[in-house]
Amino acid sequence: MQQTTIDGVACFWVDTGRPTLTARLLFRAGSADEPLHESGWLHLLEHAVLHGRGGGTLQVNGFVSPLITAFDAHGPAEAVAQHLTEVTAALHRLDPSRLKHERDVLRAEGDMRGGPSVRAFSWRYGARGPGVIAMGEPGLGRAEWQRLQERAHSVFTRGNAALVLDGPVPEGMRLDLPEGELLPIPHADECQQQLPAWYVDDSLVLSGVVGRSNGATILPDLLERGLRMRLREEAAGSYAPWATYEPVDADRALVIAGADASRALMPTLADQARQLVDQLAQGPDPAWLDDVKAMRRQAMLDPYALVGTAMRAGHDHLRGLPVLTREETLAELDATGVEDVQVLAQAFASSLLIGLPGEAIAPTDIPRVTQPVERGAVFGRRFRRADWPATTHSLVVDDEDAHLLEGDQYTCFHADDVAGMLSWDDGGRHLITYDGWGLTVEPSHWRRGHRAVEALDAMVPAARQLPMPSRDPVEPPALPHPVTRWWRAIRRPWSASALATWATLLLLAALATFLTAGSPSVLSLIVIGYFFYAAWKRHGARTYRGRTNPSASSPPEG
Known part of the structure; x- marks a missing residue:
């Protein structure tokens, strides 16, 4: 891997020998940096800048993750270089006429986004930080061009960028970006709730927070393999288990795994998932770990996968960390043992959130996530x-x-x-x-x-x-007839406060009768006593939603 700078931007590249060039320009800002009322602004900027670019031999794309905004290009080296030069210039010469159109495009795109892995962010982080990714970018309606330009000038700067290439730097490449500093990574604040816990989703979802490390990236592979063996190969009740790893701040990542599940699995789904998590927390199977490490080593040694080393270097640079060579990264992988993964799996288990289909038998020893009442x-x-x-x-x-x-x-x-x-x-x-x-x-x-x-x-x-x-x-x-509405009200069980109020009124009436006409009847005292008793019983049986x-x-x- 080679390291250089282009117009003040740190550049990490490897020579894979390919006749074409792949490039990714990274900026340290993502959806987790945006408050809800400004959500979608970086995505809108990315879309506006890429409009009308690429085609033919040049393929272009872009994305916004919780911590990163990126611009990708692949094609002839000179075309990629020209594209990046134009993109960096366009980031600070925005076309206001594109605002409404791109906003409508993003809203249409938002209708297709989502899923259990995205919802897992909001169950843990709510509507702030990494959780904003699950909120559908409602801040687009407040995106004014002047404020978008201010956002672009604060994010898309030399000091806040890194460029990754899978070939030598093309001659004449320019990155037209202003000066700026590396933006700090915001801390991911979780909602105040007791963990482990569970909630209702449309499929099985397991998520937990772990420290960012090489071993942490292995944990999703182990979870997916375990779900596949238990739910698909043994129970024949699932088709496509999955798992993913997403950094949420400078030091932590969210590991998410899940699977579709047949109706036959519903009685045991929660138990099987938790048994897998407990099994990993007690120490992963060494054979499983060796398989994953061998797969990773093979991928890292593949000449066409060399760019992965440069990609990690770009991300580490934006975290303010030392950049590792491929040899150092391989040594880090080889040094990851059962105990290292076990510690991570224990952190995952202690912070576990389980999403379960409504038909599944829910756990009784951990709480359901509920809104405070x-x-x-x-x-x-x-x-x-x-x-x-x-x-x-x-x-x-x-x-x-x-x-x-x-x-x-x-x-x-x-x-x-x-x-x-x-x-x-x-x-x-x-x-x-x-x-x-x-x-x-x-x-x-x-x-x-x-x-x-x-x-x-x-x-x-x-x-x-x-x-x-x-x-x-x-x-x-559709409103029921007034008679029906009142009939339902009359038949509805009275609240504890209503029963107590009526009992008190009846007691006062009995007292007034005693003062004016002598002792109240035994029946009235029985009714009063019943009302007080019913109020006490209903108060004790109250429920929380x-x-x-x-x-x-x-x-x-x-």
Whole structure:
């Protein structure tokens, strides 16, 4: 591997002997650097700059990961060099006429993104840092050209870049970038929750946090192999187990593995997955580890895979780490033993989040991830559901909080905890907290719904109100006949507070009767006693809701 600089940009290259050239220009900034209300801005810049480029013998692409924005090119060396020269110049000479078009393209692309591996980020990180990748880039609606230019000038600089090539540097290549410093990698803050834990997804998903190392990149291979053996080869209940590794900050990475699963696996799916994790935490099979290391060594020694060494060097440079030669990287691989992987597997097991299909038998010894539910009185403007009193949900909004109530229990959405609020022209609103919990308010679903929307708009700072594109009309709820609604209300079991209130009123009435007309009847005392007893029993049997609450949604899919 060779190292040089091109116009102040660190360049790492190897000579694979190919007649064409592959290049990747890396910048140290990604989706984890973007707050929710600015999500998608780097992706928009990448799309705008690459519009109309490439074709024929020159293939171009780009991507934004949690920590990196990259521009790829492959083709004749002179064409790749010319492309990178034009791209670096275009990054700071943006065409404002492309804004709306590329924003619409990204929104269409967003409809196709997602999946269990992406959702795993939001279950762990919510709507901040690495979790933003799962939120669908709602910040695109706030992307103004002037602010995009400011973002480009802060990210796309010489000091914040690295170039990787699989051949010698073409003559005359220029990288037209301004001066700038290497941007620090933001710390990945996890949601406050007890781990291990589980949640409902549409397939099996296992995720855990490990330290970034060569051994950590081996763990996904071991997890995938274990899932394949257990679920496909032995149980014949899965087709395509998978696993991946994604750095989330300077020192840690998220390892994610999963598999589709047949209905026959549902009773034992969680147990089998956890047994695999426990097996690795007790020490991986040495034969498995040797197989993975042999596969890695073979790939690293393949002349056409030499660029992998340069690619790692580029990423290490952007982390501020020493750059390793291929020999040093091979030595690091060879030194990775069972004990090293075992420590990583134990970290994975202790931070485990399990996504399970709804039909699977859920674990009983670890908690389900649920939104915190509180009890007590709340104050503010109260809005009832359109079908009240058939349902008792209430929305209470003041200057600092929105509360979704049912009885004396509520979920709270504090203004300072709201990462963003999706806003549609038809009045629909969707609050997303930093922990990824959501609250959807459709005006037609609430009495005085337009007033509720006005209250939410006043509560959430304007910078975090995210305009969304037009959508299909939201159908108002089909309301039962008023007689039906009241009949349902009458038949609904009374709350503990309602029973206690009625018992107190009856007791006062009995006391008044005693003072004016003598002793109350035995029957009235029995009724009063029953009401107090029923209130006490219902208070003891109260339940708490989490993500199963239909009005408190799961994190939006990316």
